[in-house]
Amino acid sequence: MSDLTPDRTADPTGSAGVESKGGDRAQYGMCAGLAGLGVLLLVDAARLAPVQSSNDALGPKPVPIVLGVLLLVVALFYAIDIWRGGVGAAEEGEDVDLSAGSDFKTVGLLVVVFGVGAALIAPLGWVIAGSLLFWGCAFALGNRHHIRGLAIGVAISLITFYAFAIGLGVNLPAGILDGIL
Template identity: 35%
Template sequence: MTDHHEALSGAPAPEGASGAPAPLPAAAPNRRGIVGEYVFASVCAALGLYAIIGAGFIRVPPGSASVLGPRFFPYFVGAILLVASVVVIIDIARGHRGQPDEGEDVDVNAKTDWRTVLLLMLCFLSLVVLIELAGWPFAAAVLFGGAAITLGAKRWWVALLIGLGLGLVTQLVFGVWLGLSLPAGPLLNWIPIFNG
């Protein structure tokens, strides 16, 4: 038992008078933490319910030959989210609560880096603007590359190339093969495969 505790926590297990490991102290229930866990689980359940209800309003084209159809994944994700949230709510009600991680190296006195937050917001805004002007692959490259550079990527050109690769792959998979509406943009419209 001692070895098991050491393996989990990295510290030797406390021993009682008989040499057997003493029970670990129970964390005092924190009212604010319990409410926060209930709120988070409830919001997740509401999102799952919203996804399930919203999936019912997705228009299925008449004569669609798709086996799964466009409603399958929203129903699937919504159901998983709803079931997982209900299980978590039941677990919280039974007293099973997540313990705060004491081993994390977090500076609680650190200030928010608003420059980074604003640059990331600018990256997302650039996606909205560029998707119609340059097309999905290039807008995704700017989003991914800009976010990677903002978060500290050392080689900016590698981040942009990876972003372009991801944009091209998603354009092929979702825009061409699955038939979703992702604009290829004026730079790729002349390539036959991107015209679907």
């Protein structure tokens, strides 16, 4: 299969084939997508009902408003950069063997681990299901230190369980460990 990517190695700026003013018009689609997402966030934030709570003076509106404005600003700066002729640097290369096939065994194992983890959260609780999820993902990705992987999974699950409970006030399911945790 032939590579149709233009060779930009001779041009140190990486702007071969790009007009100096007006830029690469195909990248304006990304600008439009960013701007559209920003407008969507702002419209949805405007439709949020005001919260009448003494515990939360700000309510849920500030985060989507800030993110929407930031997305619009990034889209504007990106469009200006494209119009001035700016292009991203061409990739120098990666440690990826493009001739190698897909590893469907690993992908399949990860799908099974995530499915089993999702099914076990309610009956066993987050700490046990999360520990098995982290250990299973590590195993699928090639870790063969089973005890250490499981210990790290337990530690991460306990940390996230208490971070959600204490830090955010969100109770994750305790499952069979209810009353112990």
